[in-house]
Amino acid sequence: MQDTADAPEDEALRFGLQGEGHDANAGRMTTLGMAKRLPELVLEIMRLAWQVDRAGSAALLACQVVSAVLGAAGLLATNRTIVALISSGHITAKLWHAAPAVAVIATAAGLRALLGIAITALSARLSPMLTRQTQVMLLDAATNTELAAYDLPGYNDRWDLAEGGTQRVAELIGECQNLIAATASLVSAEIVLALVHPLLLPLTLAAAVPQAIAAIRAARVSYEAVIATAGPRRVMNFLRWFLVDKWQADQVRTDGIAPYLLAKYREHGNQVDAAEHAAVRRAARISVLGAATAGLASFVVWAALALLLSAGRIGIGSAGTAVFALRAASTSLQGIVGYGAQLYRNGLYLDHWSGFVREASAMRLNRGTAVPDRPTVVAARKVSFQYPASDGETLHDIDLEIRRGEIVALIGHNGSGKSTLMRLLSGLYLPTGGAVEWDGRDTRDLDPRAMWQHVAVVPQEYARWPLTARENIHLGRTRPDDGDEAVLRAAAASGADEVIAGLRNGLGTLLAREFFGGVALSSGQWQRLAVARGIYRQGGLLILDEPTSALDPQAEHTIFMGLRHSAATSATILVTHNLFNASIADRIVVLDAGRIAQEGTFAELSTTAGIFKHLLDLQNDRPVPRMRAASD
Numbered sequence: 001m002q003d004t005a006d007a008p009e010d011e012a013l014r015f016g017l018q019g020e021g022h023d024a025n026a027g028r029m030t031t032l033g034m035a036k037r038l039p040e041l042v043l044e045i046m047r048l049a050w051q052v053d054r055a056g057s058a059a060l061l062a063c064q065v066v067s068a069v070l071g072a073a074g075l076l077a078t079n080r081t082i083v084a085l086i087s088s089g090h091i092t093a094k095l096w097h098a099a100p101a102v103a104v105i106a107t108a109a110g111l112r113a114l115l116g117i118a119i120t121a122l123s124a125r126l127s128p129m130l131t132r133q134t135q136v137m138l139l140d141a142a143t144n145t146e147l148a149a150y151d152l153p154g155y156n157d158r159w160d161l162a163e164g165g166t167q168r169v170a171e172l173i174g175e176c177q178n179l180i181a182a183t184a185s186l187v188s189a190e191i192v193l194a195l196v197h198p199l200l201l202p203l204t205l206a207a208a209v210p211q212a213i214a215a216i217r218a219a220r221v222s223y224e225a226v227i228a229t230a231g232p233r234r235v236m237n238f239l240r241w242f243l244v245d246k247w248q249a250d251q252v253r254t255d256g257i258a259p260y261l262l263a264k265y266r267e268h269g270n271q272v273d274a275a276e277h278a279a280v281r282r283a284a285r286i287s288v289l290g291a292a293t294a295g296l297a298s299f300v301v302w303a304a305l306a307l308l309l310s311a312g313r314i315g316i317g318s319a320g321t322a323v324f325a326l327r328a329a330s331t332s333l334q335g336i337v338g339y340g341a342q343l344y345r346n347g348l349y350l351d352h353w354s355g356f357v358r359e360a361s362a363m364r365l366n367r368g369t370a371v372p373d374r375p376t377v378v379a380a381r382k383v384s385f386q387y388p389a390s391d392g393e394t395l396h397d398i399d400l401e402i403r404r405g406e407i408v409a410l411i412g413h414n415g416s417g418k419s420t421l422m423r424l425l426s427g428l429y430l431p432t433g434g435a436v437e438w439d440g441r442d443t444r445d446l447d448p449r450a451m452w453q454h455v456a457v458v459p460q461e462y463a464r465w466p467l468t469a470r471e472n473i474h475l476g477r478t479r480p481d482d483g484d485e486a487v488l489r490a491a492a493a494s495g496a497d498e499v500i501a502g503l504r505n506g507l508g509t510l511l512a513r514e515f516f517g518g519v520a521l522s523s524g525q526w527q528r529l530a531v532a533r534g535i536y537r538q539g540g541l542l543i544l545d546e547p548t549s550a551l552d553p554q555a556e557h558t559i560f561m562g563l564r565h566s567a568a569t570s571a572t573i574l575v576t577h578n579l580f581n582a583s584i585a586d587r588i589v590v591l592d593a594g595r596i597a598q599e600g601t602f603a604e605l606s607t608t609a610g611i612f613k614h615l616l617d618l619q620n621d622r623p624v625p626r627m628r629a630a631s632d
Ligand SMILES: Nc1ncnc2c1ncn2[C@@H]1O[C@H](COP(=O)(O)OP(=O)(O)OP(=O)(O)O)[C@@H](O)[C@H]1O
Pocket: 151, 387, 388, 389, 390, 394, 412, 413, 414, 415, 416, 417, 418, 419, 420, 421
C-alpha cells in the first residue's frame, strides 16, 4: 500500500497567468507610472486608428480640438457677460452690451453639442474597425508562427489574454476620446482661470491630486482582483465547456459526472467571489477616502477664491467667471482621473495583445527562401528533437530515407515518437540536432510554404472544416481543368464517395455542426473525407497517421488497396498500430523510445525476434475464451 504521507498531491487544473509580469503591471499602477503611460497609450491607440481610418481619425481629432477652443471661447464670453451685467448703467443698455457675449456662449454651446454628436458617431465607426484590425493582426501573427511556438510554456494562455485584449479595444477608443475631451476642456478652463488669477491654476491642479491617487489605487485593486481570479475563471470556462459540449454530452450522462464537475465549478466560483468581494470592499474604502480628501481640497480652492476677492485681487466679474471655470476644471479633472484610470487598466489588457503580437512575430516562419521541387528523397540525417517544455529528447539519432514511389510504415509503442518524426520530415518542426533533407537540401534552408505545397498529411486528429464536402476535399486548391472530377476520384479512393452520395446536396452540402446549419457526419465519415483530402493534394510527401482508425473494414480495404496507386508518385509514410496494414509497405521502421530499433520488410521483421514480432504475436493472441470453447 502507498504511504499517503509521502505521496505527492494530486494535480489540478491550473493556468499559467499568475506571476508572468502581471504583478509587475499592477506594481506600475502608480500616479507617476500612469502619468507616463497614458500619453504613450493615447498615441498607440491613435496610431492604430490612423492605420485603419485616416480620414475618420483626423476628423475625430479636429472635432476634439474645435470643441476645446469653443469651450474656452464660451468661458471667456461668460466673463464678458458678467462684467457687462454688473457694470453701472441702465439694465437695457447692460443687456445690449452683454448680448454679443451671450450670443457667443449660445453658439459655442450649440456647436459643442453638434461636435459631441459627431465625435460619438466617428468613435462608433472607428471602434469596430479597430477591433477587427487588432484581431486580424493577432490572427496574422499567430497563423504565421513556427508550429513549435505552441509548445512554449504558457503560449496558449498568452494567446487567450491577447484575444481578450482585442475585446477591450472598443472601450479603449471611448476612454481615449473621453480623456482627450476632458484634457481639452481642462486646458481651456485652466487658461481662463490663469487669466483670472495665476494662483488658481496650480491650486486647482494640486487639488485634483488626492482624487487621482484614489482613483488609480481603486483601479489597481480591481486589476489585481482580475489577475488573481484569472486562473479559477479560466478553469470555470473550461468546466462549462466540458459540461455542455456535444462531444462529451453522452458521457456526461452515462458517467453521471455532472454533479462532481459542478461541485468543482462552485468551488472555483466561490474563490472568485471571495477575491472580488474583498476587492470591492477595498476599492470602496479607497474611494471614500479619495472623495473626502477631494472635498477638502475643493474647499481650499473655493476659500482661496474668496480670499482673492475680498483682498481685491480680482473683481466680481472675474470671480463669477472663475466660478464657472472652476466647475468646468473640476469636472474635467474628474474625467481625466476617472477615464485615465480606466484607460490605464484597459491598456494593460492591450499590452497582452501587443506582447503576444511581438512574441509571435519573433517566432514567425523565417527560414530559407529556396523553393523545393516535388521531393525524390526525403531523409533524416542523425536527427534529434527536444520539445521546448520537455526535460529530454523525444527523438535521438534518427537516420532514415524515404524515396518517391516507396511506402514506409512507422511502427512503435505509444509515445515512441512517430508523430514527432513525421512533423520533422514534413518540415512542421525543425530538428534540434542533425538535419532533415529534401533531395539533399536542409529543410532549414527551404521556404516552408513552398515545401508544404508538396506535402499531404492525414493526421490522427483530422480537421473537420466547417465548409462544403467539396471544399473539405480541395481546400481551395481547385483544378479548373478537372472540375469535380479530381475531387470525386479522390473521394472514390477513400470511400468518401459513399458519404457524399448520401448527402442532401452532394458535394455542395455544408458539413458543419447542426447549429451552423450543416450536416453532421460520423467520425469515420469525416476520416474518409480527410483521407480523400490527402489523396487529392497529390503531395510529393504523403503522410498517413493512423488513417483508418475510425473506419469500417470495407472503407479500410478500399483505402489500402488504392494506396499503391496514389503512392506511385509520392514518398509515402504510413503510421499504424495495425501491423497487418503495415504489410503493404515496402519497408517497415520500428521506433522505440525515440530511436530506430528495427528496419526491414514485413516478411523479414515478422520472422525475426524483436519488437515488431513481439507486437505481431500479441496482435495474433486472441484466444477464444475457455467457457465458450467448452460449450461449443
Ligand atoms: N507538444 C509536446 N510537448 C512536449 N512533449 C510532447 C509534445 N508532443 C508529444 N510529446 C511527447 O513526445 C513523445 C512522443 O510523442 P509522439 O506523439 O511523437 O508519439 P507517437 O509515437 O506518435 O505516439 P502515439 O502512438 O500514441 O500516437 C511522447 O512522450 C509525448 O509525451
